[in-house]
Amino acid sequence: MPIEVNGKTFETDEEGYLANINEWEPGVAEVMAKEDELELTDEHWDIINFLREYYEEYQIAPAVRVLxxxxxxxxxxxxxxSKYLYGLFPYGPGKQACRYAGLPKPTGCV
Structure with missing residues (x-):
């Protein structure tokens, strides 16, 4: 189901991850968080930005233990x-944070 950010449409897969990770922009995370009834704080952005840097370096979205x-x-x-990360991303820091960061679903996440 596509999402719309500032008049621009972003295609997503059936689980809500961006179809094209290169199209990501911060507004995507904001819209996804709003859909999850979550307000992104600086702490959320620390993890989202960390994930984007990690992906850029290793070309993989880390599973929760690695994260x-x-x-x-x-x-x-x-x-x-885990307690801190699940406090920020209650649907799972790997899955939810990676989705907000525009990354693919981490390997090993169901």
Whole structure:
């Protein structure tokens, strides 16, 4: 189901992930979050931007365990733990945060 951001249409797959990750812009995350009844804070953006950088470097969306470790290493232990990440992304930090970041669904996520 496509989403619309500032008059521009973005195609998504059946699970709501962007069909073309290169089309992503911050407004996409805002619209997706609003659909999930979530308001994005700076803390959310820290993780979304981290994921985009991670994907750019490794060409893969990390599964939750890898994400937790990588966030802990880069942003500190207080942010690199499951409780913190699930607090931000209740539908799963891997799946939900990657969707907001315009990335494919992480490997191993159901």
């Amino acid at each position: 937790t470790k990588a966030v802990s290493k880069k942003l500190g232990k207080e942010k690199g733990n």
